[in-house]
Structure formats: structure tokens, C-alpha cells
Amino acid sequence: MKKVKIGDRYDYLYVVIGIIIIFLLTEFSFQYYSDAHDKSRNSELNQHAQKSAQLIQESIMRKIYVVDTLKIILELTDYNVAKFDDWAPRIYEVEPGISSVQLAPNGIVSFIYPLEGNEKAIGHNLLEDKNRDDGAKLAIETEELIFIGPITLIQNGKKAIIARRPIFTSQASKKIFWGFSIVVIEVEDIGFDDFVDEDEYHYRVLGNNPDYKEQSVIYEKGPYGGAFKSESTISVPGGQWVIQMSLKENPDFKMMHAVFYLVGMISAGLFSWFSVKKYKQALEIQNLNSELEKMNSEDALTGCHNRRYFEALAIRAQDRTIRDQTVMAIIMFDIDFFKHVNDQYGHSVGDMVLKKLAEIMADNVRASDDFARWGGEEFIILLPNTSDEEAIEIAEALRRKIENNIFDNDLKITASFGVTVYKSAESYVDLFKRVDSAVYLAKEKGRNQVVYLS
Known part of the structure; x- marks a missing residue:
């Protein structure tokens, strides 16, 4: 019968201990993970x-x-x-x-x-x-x-x-x-x-x-x-x-x-490192910060009416014009070369210009008129009980006011104006299209002017 040496027994013991340690490390790593x-x-x-x-x-x-x-x-x-x-x-x-x-x-x-x-x-x-x-x-x-x-x-x-x-x-x-x-x-x-x-x-x-x-x-x-x-x-x-x-x-x-x-039988240490890494990666989170869409009647930048609210006002004015057999005019204007302002001075200056234009309009339109930011650098004015001649005069006065105003950074701004009046039985969509076409013609003719389309 072969005798077992003490050294061999220790070797077996080390192997067993090693296996136990590996299993313990593996179990610990798994529990950690x-x-x-x-x-x-x-x-x-x-x-x-x-x-x-x-x-x-x-x-x-x-x-x-x-x-x-x-x-x-x-x-x-x-x-x-x-x-x-x-x-x-x-x-x-x-x-x-x-x-x-x-x-x-x-x-x-x-x-x-x-x-x-x-x-x-x-x-x-x-x-x-x-x-x-x-x-x-x-x-x-x-x-x-x-x-x-x-x-x-x-x-x-x-x-x-x-x-x-x-x-x-x-x-x-x-x-x-x-x-x-x-x-x-x-x-x-x-x-x-x-x-x-x-x-x-x-x-x-x-x-x-x-x-x-x-x-x-x-x-x-x-x-x-x-x-x-x-x-x-x-x-x-x-x-x-x-x-x-x-x-x-x-x-x-x-x-x-x-x-x-x-994997632990192969390398408990490697797996432990991997578990820690996965743990740290799994704990990374993304920051979420989104706001509810602001839905009201005001334009967030300028404080004047927004397009949706203005369209509702136009529908009401259209009904009143038909009922009372009166007249109604629309003025629309677009800032000339506004992209150059943003490109040269930055969007903060562009925003300042839009805010200032809203203030100019508030100070110069009549109490009976309504105005709104139509979109981008476009503004629009609703003038009830106003003839074409009166609307052209108002538009021209507002055009000169904008032209003569000195904005921050000694900036000078001009705008192209379109004017039209409501026609009997037409839709407000057709009215808006026509005044938009008038603005386009003003730009085609050289900008900084008022164009009337009947």
C-alpha cells in the first residue's frame, strides 16, 4: 500500500482550498453582481x-x-x-x-x-x-x-x-x-x-x-x-x-x-473585476430635463399675441365685418436681411430686435387694432373698420418709425410691408395669402417699402 506524503496531502489541501476559494469568490462575485x-x-x-x-x-x-x-x-x-x-x-x-x-x-x-x-x-x-x-x-x-x-x-x-x-x-x-x-x-x-x-x-x-x-x-x-x-x-x-x-x-x-x-473556475479575479465594472456602468444614469409645452396666447419671446390666437381674432373680426358690412384691413411686415443680423451680431441681438419691434408696434398701433408675431421675423396687424388708404398710411408711419429707430449696437433695421383689405365672402386664409404676397412684392421691389394688393 502506497503511503501518502505530508507534502502531497498539503498539495491536495491547497487544491481543495483553492477550489473552495474560487467557488467562494465566484459566489461572492455573483452575489455582488x-x-x-x-x-x-x-x-x-x-x-x-x-x-x-x-x-x-x-x-x-x-x-x-x-x-x-x-x-x-x-x-x-x-x-x-x-x-x-x-x-x-x-x-x-x-x-x-x-x-x-x-x-x-x-x-x-x-x-x-x-x-x-x-x-x-x-x-x-x-x-x-x-x-x-x-x-x-x-x-x-x-x-x-x-x-x-x-x-x-x-x-x-x-x-x-x-x-x-x-x-x-x-x-x-x-x-x-x-x-x-x-x-x-x-x-x-x-x-x-x-x-x-x-x-x-x-x-x-x-x-x-x-x-x-x-x-x-x-x-x-x-x-x-x-x-x-x-x-x-x-x-x-x-x-x-x-x-x-x-x-x-x-x-x-x-x-x-x-x-x-x-468563468470563476478560470479566473475569479478577472470576473470580480468585470462585475465591478458592470456595476459601475449599470449605475450610470441619464439626466432628464424637459418642460411642458407652453400653450397660451402669447409669443414667448416678444410677449405679443402668437399666430394661433391671432387667427382666432381674425375669424371673429371677419364675422363682425360681414355682419356689420364694414371694412377690415391687414398689415404684415417682414424684417429686411434679418438673417444678416443673427449671423453678424448673434441670436441674442436678433432676439432683442424682435422684442423692440414688438414694443414699437405696441406704442404705435391704435387701441382697436391687434397685432401678433406671425412667425420668425414676421409680424401682422389686424385693423378693423379701416380702409385701404388708412391702412397704407398706418403701415407707412410704422415703416418710418422702424427705419428711424436706432437699436442696440447702433443697429439700423428696415422692414418690408404688405397691406390688403378684406373682400366680401373670401376666407381668412385667402386674406392672409394675399397680404403675404404683398410683403413678397415689397421685397422684390427693393425692400423697406409698403405694397398694397387689392
Whole structure:
């Protein structure tokens, strides 16, 4: 029988100890990686939930701005809904994803665009529907825009979110409820899947519906649950939604333990280094900083009206001109060689010029006139009860005022003006095209002049 030497025994012992150490290091490395992985995935999940909530909120705010546009148009037309079918299509086409726009005088749905497919909703009394009147009454009580949903639409059985804005008129210093402006957004058109990585996450969106006591599931994709969960709030008019997200199970991760042991048998140290590196890489995050789109009537830079609001004013002025058989003029001007200003002095100086021009216009137009920044370096003025001769004189005076003004950096600016008057029975689109053509002709003739097109 062969004897075992003490040295051999120590060699075997070292091998065993070495194997044990390798396995311990491998197990430690795996656990280290697993913990880092969990933290990273949780961090990634939280970040994605916050980002998705922010993107969904921005998308919703863009869509419900149409509700306020309806309200503004009603105010501008003195609550005359006779031409609803004329201006509703233009409002409807502003924001994709809207199912329909509606008006409900006295709480009764009476006007819908598009009407096709929504006929069953006509005549629906929002204040007498016992299943859906709480939200309508809450909107009236708070005088605020309220989100309702998810609900099943009467007209087509689809799930939808409804934004209702209560509208009040004033009579003898008292507020009188006129009705609701309404935007219907089908849940499938909100585009939740556009804001969430479906390959990585299960999620659902919960909403608080005033017509129901408990939170309702607005939309869900896959089973929510598991070890990694996160949620983030979405601010909506009249309340909050919640997006809840969970990670999908990663089948590749189950094989990782065996891989770790295999790699650890070769080099525990190398694998440990790799785990630390992966841990550090996984903890890197991206900074997210996006703002909700400012949707109001003012141009953010100059403080004067923006194009959308001006178009609404023009529609109202057009209706008044037709009704009263009066005249109306439009002046548009474009800064000459404005690109040279930006290129030579920088955009900060260009912004200063635009602000100063807005101030000049505010100081020189009449109280009855309205003006706006039309876009870029273009401005436009609406002149009710103004003949072509008067409009040309006003434009010429404003042109000279701009020409004689000395801007910062001793900068001199000129502008090319176009003038036209409203023709009977023409659309405001044709009116704007003609005044734009007048500006183009002014530039063609040498700039810094006024051109009138009849």
C-alpha cells in the first residue's frame, strides 16, 4: 500500500482550498453582481417610469389644449355656435389623436365633429346621466377643467378619456353656466406604448374618475408585479393618474449563475473585476430635463399675441365685418436681411430686435387694432373698420418709425410691408395669402417699402 506524503496531502489541501476559494469568490462575485444588477434595474425602472409619466403628461396636455381653444373661439364669437361646422374641423386637425370635439350647451351634447360614428352621443344630457353626472357637476362646482374616464363611449363602445371645460357667461355681474367644451380622446389614441419600452417592462395606467369611487385601470400592457416595481404620478386636470411599471423576467439572467461558476473556475479575479465594472456602468444614469409645452396666447419671446390666437381674432373680426358690412384691413411686415443680423451680431441681438419691434408696434398701433408675431421675423396687424388708404398710411408711419429707430449696437433695421383689405365672402386664409404676397412684392421691389394688393 502506497503511503501518502505530508507534502502531497498539503498539495491536495491547497487544491481543495483553492477550489473552495474560487467557488467562494465566484459566489461572492455573483452575489455582488446580482445586488448591483438589482440596484441598477431599480434605478433604471424608476427613471423610465418618471420619463414615461412626463411624456404621457406632455402628450395629454397638448391634446386637452383644444378644450381651451374651443372656449376661446366661443368667447370670440359671442357664443354663436351657428358656424361650429366651419371652425371645428380646423381645431380638430390641430392635434392628432383626438377622437372628437364637442359642445354641450346646458350640459346636453349638441355639436360634434366629426359627427360620423358619433351620432348616438347627440342629445346626451351629462347632468342627468346618473352614471356619469358626478364629473360634470364637479366641473361646474369647481369651474375647472375635469378629466373623466376611462369610460365606455355611448356611440361606439370604445374606452375613452373625456376632458370637459365648464363655460360660463356673465349677465348682470353674475356667472351663468353656458355649457361644456369637450374633447374626447380614445384610450388607444393616447399612444401609451410610444412612451414605454415594451420589450423591458409591463405597465398599467390608473386614473381617478369622479364618477367612480375607486381608481380605474385606463390602460395596461402585460401583468404588473414581480420583484422590481415602480410608479410615478401623471398630473391631469382635476386629479392625478399613476403609471405603475414592473420589469419583465429576463431568462438570460437565470443562466448567469452557471456562467459565473464557469468563468470563476478560470479566473475569479478577472470576473470580480468585470462585475465591478458592470456595476459601475449599470449605475450610470441619464439626466432628464424637459418642460411642458407652453400653450397660451402669447409669443414667448416678444410677449405679443402668437399666430394661433391671432387667427382666432381674425375669424371673429371677419364675422363682425360681414355682419356689420364694414371694412377690415391687414398689415404684415417682414424684417429686411434679418438673417444678416443673427449671423453678424448673434441670436441674442436678433432676439432683442424682435422684442423692440414688438414694443414699437405696441406704442404705435391704435387701441382697436391687434397685432401678433406671425412667425420668425414676421409680424401682422389686424385693423378693423379701416380702409385701404388708412391702412397704407398706418403701415407707412410704422415703416418710418422702424427705419428711424436706432437699436442696440447702433443697429439700423428696415422692414418690408404688405397691406390688403378684406373682400366680401373670401376666407381668412385667402386674406392672409394675399397680404403675404404683398410683403413678397415689397421685397422684390427693393425692400423697406409698403405694397398694397387689392
